[in-house]
Amino acid sequence: MAVAVDVSRFENVSMAPPDPILGVSEAFKADTDATKLNLGVGAYRTEDLQPYVLKVVNKAEQLMLERGENKEYLPIEGLAAFNKATAELLLGADNPVIKNGQIATVQGLSGTGSLRLGAAFIARYFPGVKVLISSPTWGNHKNILSDVGVPWSEYRYFDPQTVGLDFKGMIEDIKGAPNGSVILLHGCAHNPTGIDPTPEQWEAIADELEEKGHMPFFDVAYQGFASGSLDDDASSVRKFASRGFEMFVAQSYSKNLGLYAERIGAINVILPTADLAARVKSQLKRLARPMYSNPPVHGARIVANVVGDSVLFDEWRAEMQMMAGRIKGVRQKLYEALLSKDKSGKDWSFILKQIGMFSFTGLTKSQSDNMTDKWHVYMTKDGRISLAGLNLAKCDYLADAIIDSYYNVK
Ligand code: KET
Numbered sequence: 001m002a003v004a005v006d007v008s009r010f011e012n013v014s015m016a017p018p019d020p021i022l023g024v025s026e027a028f029k030a031d032t033d034a035t036k037l038n039l040g041v042g043a044y045r046t047e048d049l050q051p052y053v054l055k056v057v058n059k060a061e062q063l064m065l066e067r068g069e070n071k072e073y074l075p076i077e078g079l080a081a082f083n084k085a086t087a088e089l090l091l092g093a094d095n096p097v098i099k100n101g102q103i104a105t106v107q108g109l110s111g112t113g114s115l116r117l118g119a120a121f122i123a124r125y126f127p128g129v130k131v132l133i134s135s136p137t138w139g140n141h142k143n144i145l146s147d148v149g150v151p152w153s154e155y156r157y158f159d160p161q162t163v164g165l166d167f168k169g170m171i172e173d174i175k176g177a178p179n180g181s182v183i184l185l186h187g188c189a190h191n192p193t194g195i196d197p198t199p200e201q202w203e204a205i206a207d208e209l210e211e212k213g214h215m216p217f218f219d220v221a222y223q224g225f226a227s228g229s230l231d232d233d234a235s236s237v238r239k240f241a242s243r244g245f246e247m248f249v250a251q252s253y254s255k256n257l258g259l260y261a262e263r264i265g266a267i268n269v270i271l272p273t274a275d276l277a278a279r280v281k282s283q284l285k286r287l288a289r290p291m292y293s294n295p296p297v298h299g300a301r302i303v304a305n306v307v308g309d310s311v312l313f314d315e316w317r318a319e320m321q322m323m324a325g326r327i328k329g330v331r332q333k334l335y336e337a338l339l340s341k342d343k344s345g346k347d348w349s350f351i352l353k354q355i356g357m358f359s360f361t362g363l364t365k366s367q368s369d370n371m372t373d374k375w376h377v378y379m380t381k382d383g384r385i386s387l388a389g390l391n392l393a394k395c396d397y398l399a400d401a402i403i404d405s406y407y408n409v410k
Pocket of ligand 1: 021022040041042043109110111112113138140186191219220221251252253254260265
């Protein structure tokens with residue numbers, strides 16, 4: 001006999017809104033217009049606007065097949081060779097923090113899962129401590145913190161007047177936060193603004209955190225992708241580590257190795273002693289076990305193989321430079337197209353100053369809607385465009401769309 005459900009107990013479940021970033025890809029897929037362009041999600045495309053699997057990734061996978069690797073469970077903390085490689089990439093292999101064992105590294109489900117594990121640790125061990133996030137920031141930061149019950153507020157970061165960093169506002173807000181807060185910082189290539197502090201500003205930020213007893217929590221999702229150099233892009237994190245801060249660092253290999261769907265990353269906690277690192281690591285494992293038990297092995301082996309082989313490592317760096325270079329190329333071309341088409345004298349040079357995958361155009365929500373509805377250019381509603389999804393051939397078209405939206409839509 002069939003169960004007769006008169007009123008479903010799910011009746012009060014309402015429809016969730018589409019995700020502000022990943023929902024853009026769904027809308028793009030549904031559009032049948034030939035001119036459509038997906039500048040929503042930060043995912044690298046080739047000059048033909050196709051997804052790109054790095055050649056070193058193919059080679060690393062070939063090695064895995066040849067070795068006949070098995071599919072046994074990984075330990076809760078992940079693949080040992082990966083955890084070693086990821087901490088060394090972050091801090092440099094000869095960093096005293098690594099030499100002294102002052103780091104707890106646990107493999108995570110890419111950047112998001114690693115941030116989530118760090119947030120769960122904060123919720124459990126520092127209840128009530130507030131996390132400060134930049135305004136604006138990657139939208140998912142808020143959800144990650146809210147879903148584990150960690151209170152958060154924002155610090156000023158972007159100055160629309162100068163289309164640059166509101167450094168004064170940032171410092172004031174860090175100063176104004178309760179002592180011992182956690183300050184979430186983007187290691188490099190700030191998302192969505194593409195604006196990073198200068199080395200001197202990083203120093204001053206560190207001074208302020210030290211003064212207030214705040215703890216940094218770095219989100220490193222673009223190491224190597226901002227400048228093309230793994231070392232340069234980690235300099236902010238290394239600066240804080242060398243000053244002796246206790247801190248969290250989440251890492252992702254989605255962008256720099258193009259491993260988006262493999263979900264490979266790590267959460268690191270840097271501590272004053274090896275003994276504390278061991279204790280913290282044991283508790284991170286305890287948090288991970290009931291969530292997903294242990295992490296997936298495929299991406300971890302790819303990273304470990306690439307980093308562990310000097311030939312593949314050099315090839316990776318060359319491919320990363322190639323990707324970062326292609327994005328710089330379209331950035332330049334888009335700027336030139338805007339400059340030649342817009343006769344108003346508006347200064348578009350902020351596009352060249354921004355770094356990483358994105359450009360924060362300053363387009364409002366209704367202007368961004370016009371980009372999509374009229375021009376079939378898919379982007380997030382905060383005015384961010386992913387230049388990683390643009391090619392040289394489409395720069396003129398995009399410039400026309402931006403100029404139309406900027407001047408003709410309120
Ligand atoms: N941190 C930042 C700053 C970030 O931009 C992303 C992804 C992540 C973490 C997480 O990526 P993961 O694949 O979990 O390692 N950002 C792009 C994709 C997304 O929204 O999920 C984006 O902003 O388009």
